[in-house]
Amino acid sequence: QEIRVAAAADLKFALDELGTHYEKQTGRKMDVSYGSSGNFLAQIQNGAPFDVFLSADIEYPRKLEAAGLAEPGTLYEYALGRIVIWMPADTRIDLAQLGWKALLDPSIQKIAIGNPEHAPYGRAAVAALRSVGIYEQVRAKLVYGENIAQAAQFVASGNAQAGILALSLAISPPMREGKRWEIPAKMHPPIEQAAVILKSAKDKDSARAFLTFLKSGEARKILESYGFSVPASAQTQ
Amino acid sequence: MAIEVSSARLAARVRKIRRGEGSAFFLLDVQMEVPSGISILFGPSGAGKSTLLDCIAGLAQTDEGRIAINGDVIFDSEKGLSVPPQSRQIAYVFQSLALFPHMTVEANVAYGLPHAREQTRDGRVSEILKMFRVEQFRHRKPREISGGEKQRVALARSLVTQPRVLLLDEPLTGLDAELKGSIIDDLRAWNAAHKIPILYVTHSREEVDALGERVIALEHGKIVSEGTPREVLDAPRRRRLAQAAGFENLLRATVLDLREPDGVMRVRLADAVCEIEVPLGHAAPGDRVRVAIRAGDILLATEPPRALSARNVLEGKISSLERRGTLVVARVDCDVVFTVHVTPGAERALELAVGKKVWLVLKTHSCHFVEG
Amino acid sequence: MAIEVSSARLAARVRKIRRGEGSAFFLLDVQMEVPSGISILFGPSGAGKSTLLDCIAGLAQTDEGRIAINGDVIFDSEKGLSVPPQSRQIAYVFQSLALFPHMTVEANVAYGLPHAREQTRDGRVSEILKMFRVEQFRHRKPREISGGEKQRVALARSLVTQPRVLLLDEPLTGLDAELKGSIIDDLRAWNAAHKIPILYVTHSREEVDALGERVIALEHGKIVSEGTPREVLDAPRRRRLAQAAGFENLLRATVLDLREPDGVMRVRLADAVCEIEVPLGHAAPGDRVRVAIRAGDILLATEPPRALSARNVLEGKISSLERRGTLVVARVDCDVVFTVHVTPGAERALELAVGKKVWLVLKTHSCHFVEG
Amino acid sequence: MKIEALLLSVRLALCVSAILIAIGVPLAYGLAYSRWRGKFLLEAIVALPLVLPPTVLGFYMLLAMGPRGALGKLWYAAFGHGLAFTFAGLVIASVLYSLPFAVQPLVASFETVDSKLLDASAVLGAGSLRTFRRIILPLSVPGIITALVLSFAHTLGEFGVVLMVGGNLSGVTRTVSIDIYDRAQSLDYAGANRTALLLLVISFLVLSAVYGANRRAGRRAWAPWPLR
Amino acid sequence: MKIEALLLSVRLALCVSAILIAIGVPLAYGLAYSRWRGKFLLEAIVALPLVLPPTVLGFYMLLAMGPRGALGKLWYAAFGHGLAFTFAGLVIASVLYSLPFAVQPLVASFETVDSKLLDASAVLGAGSLRTFRRIILPLSVPGIITALVLSFAHTLGEFGVVLMVGGNLSGVTRTVSIDIYDRAQSLDYAGANRTALLLLVISFLVLSAVYGANRRAGRRAWAPWPLR
Ligand SMILES: Nc1ncnc2c1ncn2[C@@H]1O[C@H](COP(=O)(O)OP(=O)(O)OP(=O)(O)O)[C@@H](O)[C@H]1O
Ligand SMILES: Nc1ncnc2c1ncn2[C@@H]1O[C@H](COP(=O)(O)OP(=O)(O)OP(=O)(O)O)[C@@H](O)[C@H]1O
Ligand SMILES: [Mg+2]
Numbered sequence A: 001q002e003i004r005v006a007a008a009a010d011l012k013f014a015l016d017e018l019g020t021h022y023e024k025q026t027g028r029k030m031d032v033s034y035g036s037s038g039n040f041l042a043q044i045q046n047g048a049p050f051d052v053f054l055s056a057d058i059e060y061p062r063k064l065e066a067a068g069l070a071e072p073g074t075l076y077e078y079a080l081g082r083i084v085i086w087m088p089a090d091t092r093i094d095l096a097q098l099g100w101k102a103l104l105d106p107s108i109q110k111i112a113i114g115n116p117e118h119a120p121y122g123r124a125a126v127a128a129l130r131s132v133g134i135y136e137q138v139r140a141k142l143v144y145g146e147n148i149a150q151a152a153q154f155v156a157s158g159n160a161q162a163g164i165l166a167l168s169l170a171i172s173p174p175m176r177e178g179k180r181w182e183i184p185a186k187m188h189p190p191i192e193q194a195a196v197i198l199k200s201a202k203d204k205d206s207a208r209a210f211l212t213f214l215k216s217g218e219a220r221k222i223l224e225s226y227g228f229s230v231p232a233s234a235q236t237q
Numbered sequence B, C: 001m002a003i004e005v006s007s008a009r010l011a012a013r014v015r016k017i018r019r020g021e022g023s024a025f026f027l028l029d030v031q032m033e034v035p036s037g038i039s040i041l042f043g044p045s046g047a048g049k050s051t052l053l054d055c056i057a058g059l060a061q062t063d064e065g066r067i068a069i070n071g072d073v074i075f076d077s078e079k080g081l082s083v084p085p086q087s088r089q090i091a092y093v094f095q096s097l098a099l100f101p102h103m104t105v106e107a108n109v110a111y112g113l114p115h116a117r118e119q120t121r122d123g124r125v126s127e128i129l130k131m132f133r134v135e136q137f138r139h140r141k142p143r144e145i146s147g148g149e150k151q152r153v154a155l156a157r158s159l160v161t162q163p164r165v166l167l168l169d170e171p172l173t174g175l176d177a178e179l180k181g182s183i184i185d186d187l188r189a190w191n192a193a194h195k196i197p198i199l200y201v202t203h204s205r206e207e208v209d210a211l212g213e214r215v216i217a218l219e220h221g222k223i224v225s226e227g228t229p230r231e232v233l234d235a236p237r238r239r240r241l242a243q244a245a246g247f248e249n250l251l252r253a254t255v256l257d258l259r260e261p262d263g264v265m266r267v268r269l270a271d272a273v274c275e276i277e278v279p280l281g282h283a284a285p286g287d288r289v290r291v292a293i294r295a296g297d298i299l300l301a302t303e304p305p306r307a308l309s310a311r312n313v314l315e316g317k318i319s320s321l322e323r324r325g326t327l328v329v330a331r332v333d334c335d336v337v338f339t340v341h342v343t344p345g346a347e348r349a350l351e352l353a354v355g356k357k358v359w360l361v362l363k364t365h366s367c368h369f370v371e372g
Numbered sequence D, E: 001m002k003i004e005a006l007l008l009s010v011r012l013a014l015c016v017s018a019i020l021i022a023i024g025v026p027l028a029y030g031l032a033y034s035r036w037r038g039k040f041l042l043e044a045i046v047a048l049p050l051v052l053p054p055t056v057l058g059f060y061m062l063l064a065m066g067p068r069g070a071l072g073k074l075w076y077a078a079f080g081h082g083l084a085f086t087f088a089g090l091v092i093a094s095v096l097y098s099l100p101f102a103v104q105p106l107v108a109s110f111e112t113v114d115s116k117l118l119d120a121s122a123v124l125g126a127g128s129l130r131t132f133r134r135i136i137l138p139l140s141v142p143g144i145i146t147a148l149v150l151s152f153a154h155t156l157g158e159f160g161v162v163l164m165v166g167g168n169l170s171g172v173t174r175t176v177s178i179d180i181y182d183r184a185q186s187l188d189y190a191g192a193n194r195t196a197l198l199l200l201v202i203s204f205l206v207l208s209a210v211y212g213a214n215r216r217a218g219r220r221a222w223a224p225w226p227l228r
């Protein structure tokens, strides 16, 4: 009774720890496949043998629900994504002081964000830029990563001088050293991340057990420590 | 015109056009019957000999015609029938050899025997390798043997199969005299044992004499003459062929009169005064013709010959003497210059020397009347 | 041993081992000087002729030696010098031709003239194509011409360059008699005009006689004889060479006595009673030797010859008579069977027939003492 | 886990190369020797899988293999389970994707075999099959090696198609290239480096063994080789 | 925008194929004809880019192109700007990635040229360069076509490396394969289908033109072709 979880790539660090706790607590095993939520959607529509889907974008589980591929009533918004402006540690820009204005510094030639066409963090980044009114100014400097991890690689490797990344990545061990400035959640629409149990799940009990665990306070604490905020709807449960 | 199909023979009617660049093209148009035994295909370079063999083997597409072996039709353009090369059971030694470069000599030779039991096969391969004196190279690749050795391997590779017809395209060029002699002996023995039609292309008069029972002369894609070596090569009807067959004396002449009862006609050579008798031909007095005489057929005497049957005796002077291997080539000026071959022994016995007065004796039937 | 380097000649000392499969190997070990003019490289198949040419041209690696053209050293193993083939200015017609398959005949021939101005080049190419009678194929690819045509193109391709040395590996095999004759004439003219060393490999006695000023005889990788064609081919010192050079009579004999003043020795043939005189050689009475005699050097008489200088007269009976082209081959049984060539004219004049009693006349100096 | 992924990748690459040679050889033979005038169209079609991004090709494969796809329905009828997300599915998708890398070099090699040798084989009584096995194949070894190396290495490194039709299931469809990709995506550079290095070293050993053997054999076995 | 991406892809594929032929030909020549005993190691190295997942290779390229990477420093010193996210960067990365596809078929072709012809060329006075240009190259046309087709098509379809070092800048680095991928990711399957179809059709036309011309010319120009 091993459950197969399809998870958005930005959950990697958090879910690794969640998994350990889950396994210790329930004695059940879980196997996680990380990937792009869009790909998972296509795969699930074509019979992928996953039990639980943790999407970076609530749209996808909703689509599955509408198509009757998800167990009705299991959709659960487990976290809200947070975004930050991130710069390498050696930058001479005082990010903490300048905040979003740091992006206008002339030494910044490229700003890496996720592809707004399909990456929720990218969409949020564009929205944030728009909300402070500098989108048009920096537009020519934007480079798009296929997903938020790739955008992180653009900055981490120094090819881009700044990036708008997921907080979960910015505080992960490899990037913890860099400078970051958290973009207030009100500057962009919420990045709603949701889980759902799939119709095709073989072991629905285990899947439910996992979802239950995900809703537990312990899980929420872990998620928060990895840079996700837990939505109000979840907190009320 | 239907071809009579008898047994143990190859009957072929072949028409094929080869187009070169531009408008030039070559037309092969041949009809022949090859009985069992060795038939020599003789003809100048570019006459179409290899093309003909390719058509028979099925490697070149024949445009029109019919080919049958022992009554078994393997090609018929009318019926749209063309047996593929691998099913024709024709062995063919190419002019270009085409040994398989990745296989040893042994494997090359064994290639044609896939169905033989291993022991039989090894035995036959060893035997034929020995016959062609290449057994010491059996484990080498074709790149590691000499030109003559390659040639022998190619021969061995073809002869080891049990073909119904054997096609050999200049198989002995590039071999030394002794090897040639011994392989010719082997080929004769093979022929005696197998009794299949063998078409053998060569330009070498020596090989024709040593091997040929029949000669087919090809020129510009057409058969111009057919028969025994003597009939074809010693009495050629065409100038090109006379040259190819090595008639050293090819003289312009004018017909003087026909002596039909004697079966001869008198001709005057070139613009000289000398007259000779030649066998009667299709000509009228006054016609300009050519007479071909072999240098070896001319007898040379240092005294006016008496009591000889020969009617053609010409007086002349030796203008040059040249030793050529086993032969002495004398040029004798009798107004017209004749080339005469004598043996070195005769040269000494007759004490021949440049300037010496000699008499040439030509038997009438050694003088060949040539068209064109 | 230093090689004297004079001008307009090729001086070569070449040692090369070719390893085949297993323990068998071939050793070429040759030292020679080739003056300008045509030198024939003669030897049985596998003697190492092509290997030698490859070494001179730089296509095969020479293990040890020194090669110089007109005093200009192109290879010296001691000094570690080896001029690459393309800088040696040596033209080479391969036994395997190796025409460029993707180029027309014309482009093949022009290949060696990259630096010539276009007009000069076209002129020279056209000229040489005409010389070898392949101008009508100039726009064809090698695949689209016959074997003999290919051979002529390969010759033209090499001769059009201005080499310092010319290497020809059996360039005329597979050509008909007439073409051969005309190309031989062209080669002679070319030679007269260019005056460079030409090494010409052939097995054909005919070509040797027609072209060769000098002959180098190679056997098992070593030079066994060198000199004029007559010196080398008519007086061979080794049995293998005697066969290769076409000595029809190669007889076992026992030395009877040496007559040093006359420069002759008497030998008894095989186990027969007949005795003949041969030139003095390195032998002692009682030694078993071999005597080589050309069939064309034996004179045949129908009456006991009188007043002849020849000391060797043997009586015998004709046991067979066979016409071979321009020759009549007679076998005469004098206890030992001799092969004798006579001309058809002589056959008629002497009224030769099987069973007829004849006398063979052998001049002493036609009898060659052969080692081994 | 790394080892598991590596073994899976090697298994996949071996299967795919073997199948590609098995399919590619007859296909290339047809393309090289057929006298059909329109065969250049077929040649173009064989090269087409190349021009699509692997994930996109993978996406279409996923559709084909899914419960509504033709291939998927067929497979289900035959084996009682779906094709996507199985090892067999990976193999099929990779074969399709790498087909051009196998077929192209094979066609090029087959075409350069001297036709005179084929003639010689025919007159010695060999049918097309024997000629192919004994003459064309051995003389095309350089091309076959190329085809094998390209398909093997390409399958090892491929991840777009595999990710799409495989779904990254550990032990079943998570190949080593996906593993490396995953690590790189989660910024685990040290892990990615280690695995990539391991993959490189192993591949290097395999490839140099192939090339080394090829050289050593080639020098002696195949004539066209320049040997001076 | 679709057209823009398509044009960009074609431009990229053309540049990359041209550069690959320019680099690949001398490299393949060295590999085919060098007498160095260890060259099989070099052959293995050339094939190595294949075994890494493209995005991973792209990631390492990104590092190399960055301000701390060797390539990046060099480029910055020469041109005053970074290499990543530029067309030039794409070209360099794609060249590296597709190198094996160009080199392998070239080596295989060069090796099958009859060495007797090279000898003939040498004794006719031609140096290595002339022999190469006039004999080896024309006789290797099937291999060159293979190399060209594989590198062209592969660059058209490649997206992992391009994505990694390109940054998806429309008009600069957003190639058509990335465009298709993006659409598929944003669940715009209809759009993806349309673009993919367009790409397939155009590629098919280009490829069949190449093969068709090759066939027609080949029949007459290159001897080794079987022609019966
Ligand atoms: N690459 C090779 N490896 C091993 N042995 C070889 C190689 N090439 C030639 N040989 C051997 O060396 C000997 C000499 O060969 P070469 O080609 O020089 O002979 P040749 O005199 O030209 O003979 P032919 O008249 O038959 O052409 C032969 O016995 C041959 O088998
Ligand atoms: N593939 C081809 N395309 C066009 N013409 C060709 C082709 N092959 C041969 N020919 C021409 O056809 C004629 C006959 O060629 P073939 O090879 O049959 O001559 P051959 O009698 O064998 O001559 P050789 O004694 O020189 O080998 C020649 O003039 C040749 O140029
Ligand atoms: Mg011919």
Ligand SMILES: [Mg+2]
Pocket (backbone or CB within 6 Å): B146, B147, B148, C049, C050, C051, C095, C169
């Ligand atoms: Mg030779």
